Amino acid sequence: MNALVAVYRLHAPAADVRERAEAIALEQTVELPRAAVTDPFVEREILGRVRDVRPEPGGTHLAEIAYPLACFGDDPLLLLGVLFGNTSLQPDVELVDLELPAGAARVFGGPRHGIAGIRELAGVRDRALTAAALKPMGLSPEALADFAATFARAGIDLVKDDQGLVDQETCRFEARVRAVTRALDRVADETGRRPVYTPYLAGSPRELPARIELLARLGIRAVMVSPMLAGVGLLADLAREGRLVILAHPSWGGAGRVAPELLLGRLFRLLGADASIFPHAGGRFAWREETCRAIADRLREPWHGLAPALPVPAGGMTLDRIPELLRFYGRDVMLLVGGSLYLAEDRLEERARAFVRAVTEASEEVSP
Template sequence: MRDPRVVRCTYYLESEIDPEQAAAAMAGEQSSGTFVAVPGESPRLRERHAAQVISVQELGLRSPSLPSRTPAKDVRAALAVVEFPMENIGTDLATLQTTVAGNLFELGELFACRLQDIELPKEFLAAHHGPAFGIPGTRTLLGNADGVMIGTIIKPNVGLAEDEFRLVVRELARSSIDLIKDDELMTDPAYLPLERRVAIATEEIREAEQHTGHPVMYAFNITGDLAGLQQRHDLVVQAGGRCVMLNVPIMGLPALAWLREFSAVPIHGHRAGLAGSMRAPGLGMSYRVWQQLARLAGADHLHVSGLGSKFYESDTEVAANVRSLLEPLGDFPSPVPTLSSGQNVTTPGPTYAAVGTTDLLMLAGGAVAAHPDGPAAGVRSLRAAWAAAVDGVPLEAAAHTAAQAGDPALLHAGRTFGGLA
């Protein structure tokens, strides 16, 4: 009897052959079939374990997105919906990824293959922990923070000596910022080991909180060898740290899921390396798919890029990334959509207009560290820019109003980063 529980996937495909045939070849490769009949491939086995092509929608002719063994001038594009029996996969994330996004990318018949969407059965969702903190837990740890949470990255991102690092953290912690994070490149170098960073940062944050009364979360990057992952997590927690960071595409979903098993603090999920499997429109998987898997594995914060950013995704795509994170997935809390890359006082307006929510973490490097009046003014300017965006007040009007009231932080930021008069 065939398992009624299925993983339903939508793929974008390109092929020279009939798209129905191409989808069937892909479904067979990823389940019970192979390129020649083999002993044991019985009708019973195919009925129970073969992936099924549910629908194919042709999209017309186009130039091939990818090379293959034989050149093709024109190929037939299509959207194919394929269902995989859950019995083949169980509830393991690595097996799921191998099934729905494994060898299929290598098939010579396909000149494009991209996993666009995935629907997982409730039994699969229930087998995973999901975010332990997400948006509500992160806000609680930040003293019931209201509105958009403001964060920054240690800059310069690599190369700081201990005394230089201490001064940077001290100034940022005293700026009443919500979150400070290591750069994705900063792991455990000999010149500034994780152990020393944790000791220095937690000391400076505790001291700053005595002055400001504002809790600060530091996301320590514990990316590295898998054998030492729990030791690095424990180092952070035992020192009083409130967050750990993992480069999820580099470490892999199983590593994230394992970290979730024992993590006592939120997991800040960085996306370094994700574009390698996502940027080409004819290959890999969409952010919509990846974020579901990362959420199941336990990420509490997930990077979405940023509107007006220096990276490749369009503002429309970034807004869709944010919305996908806020869609319900099982009974889990939503992770914090984390905006990064070139964020400054000019981006809250377009961002709020596009996504209509303040359940966000904005990471701004230069907009905080390079504010002409210092990091504290940088943080104030970003909070003021978000307040203006939510209230529907133009940035320039809000900046001049605040300056006339005695705080020129937003005006100076606008002139530095956004060309305000």
């Protein structure tokens, strides 16, 4: 197979689905009526081809369309554009899956650090990992740095910025990452332990280079990015550069008609996310367990030799759910607990310690 195969769900009458699928194959590649495609190279190496259209229970159909690799080459924007660019505007079509040849997967490269790299960076061999977020927006760099120090003393493995923190007047990017770094240095001097600080890296193409350079100067090794807001090119750039561990954030990722396991699982992994955050069922988000299972599978399953990426379920997890979460995901997971820690107010360190302890204990109950 020398093509990418995308799978779409069609909400259309059975009599129309073949024609709808043919229309998608044209739309996503040449954007021309079939009769206007006359160049032999374009016909052979560019034109999308319908491979299969089959009914599903419930009356929808699945259409498989093959796109030649020349359509997108090594370009992440073209990859997403070919998969769903204009067709995202069709209310009756969902993008549900993709498969591509191993060679094309290697072109994008997948996670450069992956689960093993995150474990090494965090110094955690085989238990599940813990993460906490610095929030809310509106606090000063120093206030957030105090939270970071508290989480560090409690033994949290990874401390990330909230996605509400970019470069506001109340909390400039540079001031924040410097303050948090200093605070974590101080705790490391006391305790010998240092969580992986993961700033939120966002911004426009003009703003990003200085922020990325600052991270390098401070020796910061991990970042969180929102590919659907900052652009998928940022994710791919950072992965190709290879220095930083990348935690993908799902902001604007619930496109409604893209399967979450495809976008947050397969596509973010393909483009280089080392870990991917998503809401776990039963928290603040009405997601089903099977969706979460599918995301975790797409992130971790063997796939063309790409490194596995770490699932980071989040979205309203509480400490009492940790044993259940570990049974569900196993140990190769990072649990991100946010709000329920902050409810502890001046007992934040104690609550964070309880979180770390619960994850450590529950890890022993589940197979590696």
